[in-house]
Amino acid sequence: MRTIIVTGSAGLIGSETVRHFAGEGARVVGIDNDMRARFFGKEASTQRTREELISNVRGYEHHDADIRDSNAMCDLFKTYSPNIFAVVHSASQPSHDWAARDPQTDFGVNANGTLNLLEAARQFCPEAPFVFLSTNKVYGDTPNRLPSTLTIAGQNVDTFAPNYRAQHLRFSSVSRWHSQGQPS
């Protein structure tokens, strides 16, 4: 069955992605461990959205897993591997201020978590498109004034953007491998 993996599936962008693909008749496999409650407190929890998706969205399967756990990600991708049609990665620590408070956890989720998913995709669904929800902050502090074709540079002094840049660089190197047909 056509299967889409969505990380951060109970978050703002992830939950809309789930509804979109489930509405098209796909099986949607969501990964979200409600880390948002740890980042921003109980009132920011995505538990209610997760329950709503489980109850009301036909074809939705939830996994309360952590993208920092590379074995769990590989096991999950392996389970669904013959049918994975696409991966949408929106699980993240999305706050600048929080990144500065705990850069190691920020890097663990945003950079290492992304690497774990890219590696699981490389092993178990190398042909599936991998969509990565990033941030315009990787382009510096005034992205709206930049030309539409961009390279990642800039002079940010905060913690958030460099960690996202690490994800971007990893993501683009894997994309290049794929597009140039080099061994990945």
Ligand SMILES: NC(=O)c1ccc[n+]([C@@H]2O[C@H](COP(=O)([O-])OP(=O)(O)OC[C@H]3O[C@@H](n4cnc5c(N)ncnc54)[C@H](O)[C@@H]3O)[C@@H](O)[C@H]2O)c1
């Ligand atoms: N919402 C926006 O307007 C916007 C704008 C620009 C960029 N983005 C980017 O899009 C992405 C998604 O943003 P969002 O607004 O949906 O964020 P969000 O906080 O609503 O959703 C992220 C989800 O990821 C989950 N999560 C966090 N760490 C996890 C982990 N280790 N394992 C599993 N799940 C985990 C959280 O519990 C949460 O439900 C982020 O990278 C963000 O920077 C969002």
